[in-house]
Amino acid sequence: MSGLTTKELLERFRVGDRRACAQIISFVENGAPEATLLLDELYPMMGRAYRIGVTGPPGAGKSTLVEKLAMECRRQGKKVGIVAVDPSSPFSGGAVLGDRVRMSSLFTDPEVYIRSMATRGSLGGLAGRTKEVCDILDAFGKDFIIVETVGVGQMELDIAEAADSTVVVLVPESGDAIQTLKAGLMEIGEVYCVNKSDREGADRMVMEIGTMLEMRAKNDGWMPPVVKTVATTGKGVEELFNKILAHRRYLEESNRLSERRRKVIRNEIERIIEERLREVFYHQPGVRKRLEEMVSDVEQRKVSPYQVADMLWKMYFGNEQRRV
């Protein structure tokens, strides 16, 4: 694949060549020089896929649930992309369940595309790259794209923001339920799922989530449903998928889908501009070296970081704050 011109690569992508898709994703993941051009070319083909984020604490069974959700999509004749950002996901080759999941029919289905993101050592910018990988799968013709993440950090919030519907997966014994819920997960879910619901305490968990949701300040006309599933047997998965589709209808009918996607676009433009501003600033000759010298001054408490920023700024841009 690497011997192809950008034009040839795009041609193959457009006729559904999976290796071309993989190559383009790799370019984007690695920040290759051709990445921007490729994304620009694919841009007119994007915007059709519906994006589902699946998040929750480690051990909640997210990967198995994603697998079963993808199968439900396929059963309804839809094409699916799966993007695993969770480093412990079997889709990432990570966890103990890996072999079982990797033997599932999904891996040989030509209408399913599975991609795991390299998270190790490169957390910065991961949310942006995850969104771009979803964009590519969108352009590749997938109807649904499911993104699996773990936890509730800033990265997960960014990824949740780029999803159309966010599913939060919990289990009956999710540690101290109240603590788990307060840890940010209660803010981002649009559909809640109590997985492993054949275990003791599932109904209590459903009730607790319901109570927390009622207290949730945000009230935009959508009350997040709580669905019980047993991902390993597939129980409840169809209902979960239907609730996601209900949320989709709600977003479309209330015009909120467009609103959300405009917000995502705005964030993306701002991110690109910020990257460029940074690049241009640090490309000024000598600025890196000067900064390094000043780090020592700060360490010795001769100046503060703010004073250093001021000095560097004046050195390269003078006093004109407006004209940069």
Next chain:
Amino acid sequence: MSGLTTKELLERFRVGDRRACAQIISFVENGAPEATLLLDELYPMMGRAYRIGVTGPPGAGKSTLVEKLAMECRRQGKKVGIVAVDPSSPFSGGAVLGDRVRMSSLFTDPEVYIRSMATRGSLGGLAGRTKEVCDILDAFGKDFIIVETVGVGQMELDIAEAADSTVVVLVPESGDAIQTLKAGLMEIGEVYCVNKSDREGADRMVMEIGTMLEMRAKNDGWMPPVVKTVATTGKGVEELFNKILAHRRYLEESNRLSERRRKVIRNEIERIIEERLREVFYHQPGVRKRLEEMVSDVEQRKVSPYQVADMLWKMYFGNEQRRV
């Protein structure tokens, strides 16, 4: 307090007035105009406190452990600051244990300063503000500053980077241990703590952590110890604190403490410059309005976000990439 001039506020801070300290922290938290000046003035007084980050999954008993660590510091005659970034922490008024912890002697001890960070709704920039609150407590004369966070997102990594020693707290039943450990926690710990170690499975957990640590690529001469604690009774807390002190000695003797702090300074200067670049760009007259119009063009797939960024850039800076 609000009627004071900046100078008066600083004078009171310097003689140990807790209300002045609280006021300055609030200014910094809210991004008040006087924040930068205050931080600059306090800068020469910083750099003496040792910073301990405590992180781990919800329900691991971090808050109780932080409480007992702080008491151990006090027993050794050291002054302590506690900063809770975990929204479920009882220090934040969050969780079920709140009342018990709030009744502890820490809350009436004049040499202990406890501050919780407002995390709700304002996750962006939280890591930066957390560091600045620690800076203020450092200038206020604390010997140790303990920061409690939850999870393993980008924010926690940023906070861990600003800590001198990071303690990762787990429990025997931490979900599927392997999954939990892979979720980033194995990268950031310098001291590991198996809390609630009177429960079944504690020794197995200690062993598993040991195995994972041996596989950890990073080898800089420090092998993270694993300590068993029962925070509710205080068992093992003294040993945990001693391991933290051992890590401190290691950092000081290998000159790595200075290296780390230089890195923190570098990051901070870069963050300040980035903020200013952003500010200056969006202050250009008309740029916000133009961006908003272009969001619609992108939504209709007439242009891509990269093309919009290009257009905005040229509109305000021309084609000179080097001179901004």
